[in-house]
Amino acid sequence: MNERRMLDDSHYENLIEEESVCINENLVYDKPETLTKTPMHYCPGCGHGVAHRLIAEVIDELGIQEKTIGVAPVGCAVFAYNYFNVDMSEAAHGRASAVATGIKRVLPDRYVFSYQGDGDLAAIGTGETIHTCNRGENILIIFINNGIYGMTGGQMAPTTLEGMKTTTTPFGRDVQAMGYPLKITELIAQLPGVYYCSRVAVNTPVHVRKAKKAIYNGFKFQELNKGVSFVEIVTNCPSNWKMTPVESNKWLEEHMLPFYPLGDLKLPGKEN
Amino acid sequence: MAKVKGDIIIDIEKCKGCELCAAACPQHSLELSRKLNSKGYHYIVKIEDNCTGCTNCALVCPDSVIRVFRKTEKKKEQVATITNVTGDITVKVKS
Amino acid sequence: MKELKLMKGNEALAEAAIRAGCDAYFGYPITPQSEVLEYLAKEAYARTGMVVLQAESEIASINMIYGAAGTGKKVMTSSSSPGISLMQEGISYIACAELPCLIVNVVRAGPGLGTIQPAQSDYFQAVKGGGHGDYKLIVLAPSTIQEMVDHTKLGFELAFKWRNPVMILTDGALGQMMEKVELFPQTERKFELLPWATTGKTKDRGRSIITSLYIQPEVMQEKNLHLQKKYKSIEREEIRFEKYKCDDAEVVLLAFGLVARICKKAADLAREKGIKAGVFRPITLFPFPYEEVNTLADSSRIFLTVEMNAGQMLEDIRLAVNGKIQVDFTGRMGGIIPTPEEILEKIIEINEGVPA
Missing domain, CATH: 3.40.50.920 (Rossmann fold)
Structure with a gap:
């Protein structure tokens, strides 16, 4: 890494070719309409940005921007409402799924999603999560699992891996004293109120494509009125893992994914 | 074979220099600039002219700063074959 | 013609909620107010299509209220003292986000688990702001079952007039006892798209965001000043005795x-x-x-x-x-x-x- 070449822009000026490919008819990937122009406050390399973009892309593709209401959590994504160009409600810590329930119950024809981190969804909000799923609310729950409390500065989350160092487990998570990392997605996949449950990641282009498909399913299934769609996105936290973004995605692949394996935990039409 | 030509436009002001795009680029055509943007980040730049427009960089970009373009040049169709009288030289003419 | 009925306080309040055109009730059973939820569960949906949901806790109830109130619908919850204590965080959020809703506290004696018998010991909690931050609820204190009915209707009106949570502070005795009441006629439930509400961002307006987060101190102070100004206006216009x-x-x-x-x-x-x-x-x-x-x-x-x-x-x-x-x-x-x-x-x- 130390030998990385740091080049100057002037080196590339002569690379400009005569016939530019960068014209609208050749555009194959652009920021979705449903993302606002506001620069995100997330740390460099944070998976939240990709997760946000995928949700926005799906909302664009389904053409449901005017019918979508999002619920932001407490955590790093507390400002999620600054980035989604849809109506949004900011929820108290852990209560996003209850807030989403309230919205969906009075506006059953709207698409409602909550966006929650691991501390929000799997610690302080476990009760709301389980019961929202058990009631089979027709909402999409996006669960961002990076194994740590990001906003408060890197404390242990319910999903922190065994042995993983955080500011509150400075010698690594000792499961005898601090309990085991919680696979809440496996837990809620058991509930009859959950119609679709999937675990994805956004650390590689392939995973990003699959994650988008899962989010797409999550929104689409709301039309069926069959229950909760739950999509866990295993993601990184370079700042609090104390790694570069590239290292963090590698670490995620090597440590997080073996414990939190990717794939559909519950797929309609397929018994798992 | 159809020739694919890609290119990207990077919103360098919003780039935070996380380099995830560089790691995801199969052509290894992205690198950090020595320069800083107004936020103080080294931003990503394209250093090679070998982009295929695969969108990998944009897919992993957390800040949605990359727009990807791709042009597929169709294989040029043959319109005529000219052969000289002796038959030892044949020229295929494409559109 | 007057519609007179002999009704239990909690049931009369629930009946009034249906008649006031309430869109949704979210609540959790607790003595001495469970009849509100029970009555609504039996009556409301069939008559007006009102949503009635038994939540898993008072914490969930109040956050469902927060979500539903954010859409501009007429929503309410009820509980008794320990349950209202659990709701305080949510009430603080609702007050800051300026959402109209009706919260009924059928007070029982505390502190702690206390007893199920009536009391007025939640006066401070209701009037001085039971949760964190500088906020006020509009607090109505009925003294008869008739007022339980009338205040339910009035409560919704005030909540929407001021975009502020309204609390009916009653007690276990009023909730449980029976009296003759005159009921007002059924108000039709209608859904008005309010410009601030989260109903889906249409092209003719900007995004509606329901939040109580203002991280810049100056902006947070501005929000507080706005709230205090509103409370002053309420003090000028809404005193009843x-x-x-x-x-x-x-x-x-x-x-x-x-x-x-x-x-x-x-x-x-x-x-x-x-x-x-x-x-x-x-x-x-x-x-x-x-x-x-x-x-x-x-x-x-x-x-x-x-x-x-x-x-x-x-x-x-x-x-x-x-x-x-x-x-x-x-x-x-x-x-x-x-x-x-x-x-x-x-x-x-x-x-x-x-x-x-």
């Missing part, structure tokens, strides 16, 4: 809710004994009728505050009186309702001790 035989009263009993009714009886008994007694009853506990109480102190000799608590409204009465005259207190705690006779005894005792 009742005076009973106060015109010539030398001894004024000050009480809210159920206790005010008992005080009326006590005042009558005192008048039989030749003591000119009257009753002043604040109907709105926030905004509190400070000025009216202060004026009343000019024409009275003795103020006796009577409450089913250790003396909570007493502090506001003393603030209002500002040392002009003596303010005494009598009350019961632990779920006991004071009798007219014991209040009379206290009136006589004080009356003798204070020179004319």
